[in-house]
Every structure is written in C-alpha cells, then in structure tokens.
Amino acid sequence: MTTQTFDVESFIRLRKQTRAVSDMLRQQASDYLSTLSLLINPQRVFGEFLQGAPRGSTRESQHAFKEFKTLYEQIAMTAPFGLINELEVPLDLMNTRPVLYPYEYDRRVEGLRQPVRILNPARWVVGFEGFELARFRRLMRDPNRSNAELHRFVVHYLMLFFCINRTAGLGRLLLGLRFPIGFERVREFGDLPLCVLGSPLKSCLPSDDMIRNSTEIAGNNAFEELVDESAIESIEDELKLRLQRVVASL
Numbered sequence: 001m002t003t004q005t006f007d008v009e010s011f012i013r014l015r016k017q018t019r020a021v022s023d024m025l026r027q028q029a030s031d032y033l034s035t036l037s038l039l040i041n042p043q044r045v046f047g048e049f050l051q052g053a054p055r056g057s058t059r060e061s062q063h064a065f066k067e068f069k070t071l072y073e074q075i076a077m078t079a080p081f082g083l084i085n086e087l088e089v090p091l092d093l094m095n096t097r098p099v100l101y102p103y104e105y106d107r108r109v110e111g112l113r114q115p116v117r118i119l120n121p122a123r124w125v126v127g128f129e130g131f132e133l134a135r136f137r138r139l140m141r142d143p144n145r146s147n148a149e150l151h152r153f154v155v156h157y158l159m160l161f162f163c164i165n166r167t168a169g170l171g172r173l174l175l176g177l178r179f180p181i182g183f184e185r186v187r188e189f190g191d192l193p194l195c196v197l198g199s200p201l202k203s204c205l206p207s208d209d210m211i212r213n214s215t216e217i218a219g220n221n222a223f224e225e226l227v228d229e230s231a232i233e234s235i236e237d238e239l240k241l242r243l244q245r246v247v248a249s250l
Helices: 009-038 042-049 059-076 133-141 147-166 172-177 208-218 230-235 239-247
Strands: 098-107 116-128 183-184 192-196 222-224
Touching: 009 042, 009 098, 009 116, 009 147, 009 222, 042 059, 042 147, 059 147, 098 133, 116 147, 133 147, 147 183, 147 192, 172 183, 172 192, 172 239, 208 222
Parallel strands: 116 222
Antiparallel strands: 098 116, 116 192, 183 192
16 A cells, blocks of 8 residues: 655645545445345345245255355354354344445554554445444454354354355446455454455555554544545546457457
C-alpha cells in the first residue's frame, strides 16, 4: 500500500473527505447486497435441512448439506476453534440477511507499543446480521467464551461463504458493478474464509508520524485509511477499458 505524508490541515480535510466518500460507497454496496440477498439465501441451497424451511429435500440440497458438513468439520473442529459441536439437522440459522461490517487489520507503528487497529474505508467484511465481526473477535480472545455462541458464529460465517461460493455468476456481476467480492483468511480465524466486498476506490495510509500523533491525541489505538482526490480521479471504468481493447485488437 502506498504511504504518503500529509500536513495537519490536509489530514483534517482528508478525514472529513474520507468519511463522506466511505459513507456513500457503503450505502451503495449495501443496496447492491440487499438486492442480491435472495441469490445467496441458505434456504435456496439447503431446503429442509434448515429449520423452518418447507419439507421435501432434493438431491442437490442433500449434496450441499453433505459438502457443508465436511467443510464444517475441517474448519470448526480444528484450531483455533476446536469445537466439538456436531451439526444438528435441521440447522438453526438465527438470521440470513447479509450486511456489511468494518474491514480492519492491525499494523505496527514505530514509537507505539501496541499495534494500531486500521480501518479500511473502502472495503467491508460481509456477514449475517447480528453476527458482528468485532464480537466474533472478542469471542476468540475470551478464555471463558461460550462454545455454543462460538459455534453459532462459525456456522453463520461458514454458511455465508458456502452460499456465495456456490452462486454462479455472482462474482462477475458484482465486479461489473465495481464492487468485487472475494474471500480472505486472517490468522485469528484460522482457515475460516471471510467474505470481503471491495469498491472501485483505493485508500492509503499517511506517515507513521501522522498515525502516531492522531492516535495519541484521540487517546485510542484506531486509525482510518484516507482517501484523496487523486484516488477518485484514478477510478477506472472496466467496461470502457474492455471495449477499448476490443477496438484496438481489430
């Protein structure tokens, strides 16, 4: 990621600009996700294997549940989760409405003892409503955590990955809308793939000095990447580029 240096006045202006741009992008991404939510509804994939679904399973739903059970055992029953809970049929999903949660990561900054929690204003983790990623992280760090609650979080995030991954054409559709979707693994969640929704905008970090000064003034260890006008100007139109390549090849 590109590192830039900003003076204080530019920093204040960029923070306001970043927040406004991020809010607009998040709203647009949320609208797209809400519209497409029926395509990734677990009931569409698993049928009567979900609690409350109409009775009558198909060969496809039986095969999907078998695949999901295998995936669950590979991920949930190994480190760092170490769950012993078996999947009970029908699966009890508390909420299947996909929403956006902040995309955050830790970064070491010179002069600070603790890592800084960095927020990306133009990317988000997709999860089911009521299963906040921040709460998931707290559960992972809690030695007295409830295994039942941890089980619910793992099942819901794994279910979302499974359904999105099986929806043919969804990735191409979102890419065409300039909000690419993909999967990432982070150390604290082991092999559990998190669904990440991007945007056409790139954000960046200022110098470590600016990050350090900001966190010390704010009295916390959080910082948000910044968006400047050049990032907005550099947004590419993928369709336009593809058409230009087609014409150039003639």
